[in-house]
Amino acid sequence: MKETNCWTPYEQRRGHRADFKVRYRFYPEAxxxxxxxPFQGYRSDFAYEGDDLRETGVFAIHPEFEDENENVILDLTSPVPPEGTARMWILFPAVRKKVHLDRIEPGVIGYFMEGARRVAVAEVIEIVGLHENPVEELENE
Known part of the structure; x- marks a missing residue:
């Protein structure tokens, strides 16, 4: 029986590494x-700093939060830290190739988005599997 309070890392589910890592900070309500x-498993979207959302929209890139030792947080019973690091997962391989291969690099600023609302700022700190990960849809995704 699967433990319901334990997160299954995306790397296990998807069969490849995260695309990139960010240092993030959630904005306080004020x-x-x-x-x-949020808790691990949070599915925000992502927007690049400087983009006009009316033209680009937001992108399906989900965070997977890490603890202070850069391990994926597995606990589903506690909120994630208000700031820290996260592995970022581009959901659609075709968009990885068409948009993100040329845009994601260390120092790029983006935002975790809930609709058109910025809820956290994120800076790309490391490229992980962006250039090796699939650029075509896989049968199990």
Whole structure:
């Protein structure tokens, strides 16, 4: 029986490494952020700093939060830290090739998005599997 309070890392589910890593900070509610911090498994979208969302929209890139030792947080019973590092997963391989291969690099600033609302700022700190990960849809995705 599967433990319901334990996260299964995306790397196990998807069969490849994360695309990139970010250092993030959730905005407090007073700055327009969330009332409560999310839990591992949170599915925000991603937007690049400087993009006009009316033209580009947001991108399906989900964070997977790490602990202070850069291990994936497995506990589903506690909120993630208000700031830290996260592995980022581009959900659609075709968009990885068409958009993100040329845009993601260390120092790029983006945001965790809930609709059109920025709830966290994120800076790309490391390229992980971006250039090796699939660029075509896989049968199990």
């Amino acid at each position: 700055e327009g952020g969330r009332k409560l911090l």
